Amino acid sequence: MLNNEMKKVLTILNELKNENIDSELLLDESIINQNQPVKGISKLELMGGEYPMRKDFLNIDLKAKTGIKGSVLKTSQFIESELSKKKVIIINNPYCEESGEPQQLLNDLFKEINNISGKGSYVLITGTLSNKFFKGIKNENKDIINELKHWDFLIYRGELPHLYKETEFYRSNGKPIKGKMKMTLLKKK
Numbered sequence: 001m002l003n004n005e006m007k008k009v010l011t012i013l014n015e016l017k018n019e020n021i022d023s024e025l026l027l028d029e030s031i032i033n034q035n036q037p038v039k040g041i042s043k044l045e046l047m048g049g050e051y052p053m054r055k056d057f058l059n060i061d062l063k064a065k066t067g068i069k070g071s072v073l074k075t076s077q078f079i080e081s082e083l084s085k086k087k088v089i090i091i092n093n094p095y096c097e098e099s100g101e102p103q104q105l106l107n108d109l110f111k112e113i114n115n116i117s118g119k120g121s122y123v124l125i126t127g128t129l130s131n132k133f134f135k136g137i138k139n140e141n142k143d144i145i146n147e148l149k150h151w152d153f154l155i156y157r158g159e160l161p162h163l164y165k166e167t168e169f170y171r172s173n174g175k176p177i178k179g180k181m182k183m184t185l186l187k188k189k
Contacts, residue, residue, distance in 0.1 A: 038068070038079050044089045046072045046109070053092050053167065062097055073098055073108050076115035085118025091125045093181075094133040095172045102132045103145055110147030114188075121188040123151070126160060126169070128179035137184055151186040158183055 038058065045057040051066055052059035059067030060075055068078045073096070096105045113123065127134025138157075142148045160167075160183050169177040 041079055042087050044075075044079070044087060046075065046089060046091045046113075047094050047096065048092065049170075049172075054090060057088075057090060071098060072096065073105070073112060075112040079116045085116075085121070087117045087121040089113060089117070089121070089123045091123065093127050093131060093169050093171070093177065094125060095131070096133060097172075102136050103141075106133060106136050106141075107145045107147050110145065110151075114147055114150055117188055119188055123186040123188075125184045125186075126164065126181050128177060128181060129157075130179060134182075134184070137186075151188055154185045154187050155183070158185075 041058050043054075043057045045052040045054055045059045045067075046061070048057070048059035048061050048064070048067070050061070050063050060070060060072050060078060061067070062069065062071060064070075070078060096109065098105060100108075125134060125137055129135055136145065137148070139153045160181050164181070164183075169181055171177060
């Protein structure tokens with residue numbers, strides 16, 4: 001039997017599956033070249049690498065071949081926040097190539113996420129406990145990562161839902177991840 005937290009996660013994931021997005025936007029040359037902000041995007045994958053793990057999400061990564069090739073620390077420059085304030089953002093095995101301390105990078109990342117998202121938005125993050133960025137996103141870090149104060153932690157360090165059962169996770173160097181993947185789900189207050 002599922003516990004209440006996992007039931008919440010599965011309900012949310014089912015709701016998200018029913019949202020539609022124009023997949024043509026993902027391959028639009030002007031988006032890849034960053035010539036214009038994206039209108040009406042409600043599903044984003046940050047730090048997705050060359051291609052997003054979830055095909056119906058818009059990828060933002062320095063190495064993106066589909067989506068937006070650019071820094072996740074400049075997300076608000078690419079996304080018009082006023083058009084679609086309720087967002088679903090996934091971050092799988094987060095890694096930020098920009099230099100700096102993990103806490104400051106997480107604060108900068110969530111500042112960008114807060115700029116483009118409204119109340120009721122979700123962030124689903126997966127990672128291993130050895131990932132310093134994943135490990136930093138936790139309720140007790142709200143005091144040191146100021147931008148996390150806008151988020152409720154619905155489930156913390158839970159097992160991955162069935163949605164990820166067949167998913168392969170890789171490090172930024174392309175090697176498969178051997179450790180047990182966990183997830184954190186946040187909802188904007």
